[in-house]
Amino acid sequence: MAQQVRGVIAPGRGEPVRIETIIVPDPGPGEAVVKVQACGVCHTDLHYKQGGINDDFPFLLGHEAAGIVESVGAGVTEVAPGDFVVLNWRAVCGQCRACTRGRPWYCFNTHNAKQKMTLEDGTELSPALGIGAFADKTLVAAGQCTKVDPAAKPEVAGLLGCGVMAGLGAAINTGNAQRGDSVAVIGCGGVGAAAVLGARLAGAAKIIAIDLDERKLATAQNLGATHTVHAKDTDVVKAVQELTGGFGADLVIDAVGLPATYEQAFYARDLAGTVVLVGVPTPEMKIELPLIDVFGRGGSLKSSWYGDCLPSRDFPMLIDLYLQGRLDLDAFVTETIDLDGIEAAFDKMHHGDVLRSVVIL
């Protein structure tokens, strides 16, 4: 029997979000219904609301979530009712050219639930990143559910579902930060702060946090940054070079995603160093660099989708490290809120007041 639950939808471009009754169908083959326990408010939800992703309104927002599997459809073997899971937005297919050559984190054919959740009048909803977890329950592809140790609090576990995984993975997976490396992180919001944490986990010897906001620099320092650079009125490239013996950092992570920050990242790395772009640019942004510098500086210029994570490999491992006290994920939960606090949470995000507001259901 389809169920009626509360959900937060973005009805149209720029319109305020509202709580509506949504209809969640029973899971079909390969699908699961998850009782959502916690869901973080991510910048991408705001992008959806503002029409910055696409025009498929109404959206069912929320995609950084943890909860309990309530029911599964035919043929589902990876999870069972009662499992504590983190939802991921890249359920790998196992069959595409990336998967079959052993690089499933690049899967080009990730999937979502086939059935649609709807409003009471039958209007089909577009779930944010194929998840839609600002709701009491949501319907997803079973492969979007990753089992983790239920000893972790849902508001912390859910963070791995998007921004925190993106940042951690930008450092440890895409950037391949190593013991002894110098790592600079431009932009220390939820994603950048997680990159700082990832660099520390990898054993980086020098971790330089760069932001325009003192509060973000203070948090980054608590998470393991060894140096901070206030980007306003500072030459960021020079500052990073000065902190690295005049050379630049081995790895620079751009967690903002502007042409100006990318250029800083490009020049703030050492010769043969690595740049990782994890901040998401908008379609009209362009970058111009002397091609001779691209050649002459060598190294690698990479982008990081979801931290190049493989949820089945990375989520349980990171939760274990958290439970052992080796990964401070608690620091990311600035506040817990109710479903009706999401509009206010967008405001706080916009003003830089929070790393994460997390909705508890």
Ligand SMILES: NC(=O)c1ccc[n+]([C@@H]2O[C@H](COP(=O)([O-])OP(=O)(O)OC[C@H]3O[C@@H](n4cnc5c(N)ncnc54)[C@H](O)[C@@H]3O)[C@@H](O)[C@H]2O)c1
């Ligand atoms: N690649 C992925 O898979 C992925 C996943 C999630 C989020 N993201 C993206 O990562 C980016 C960051 O997300 P977030 O949640 O951390 O956002 P956020 O708003 O919490 O943080 C952005 C930070 O950048 C700082 N900043 C802005 N301009 C700056 C500049 N010129 N120099 C230095 N610092 C600057 C801000 O002060 C803020 O602290 C966004 O673009 C988001 O869409 C990417």
Ligand SMILES: [Zn+2]
């Ligand atoms: Zn695939």
Ligand SMILES: [Zn+2]
């Ligand atoms: Zn997100």
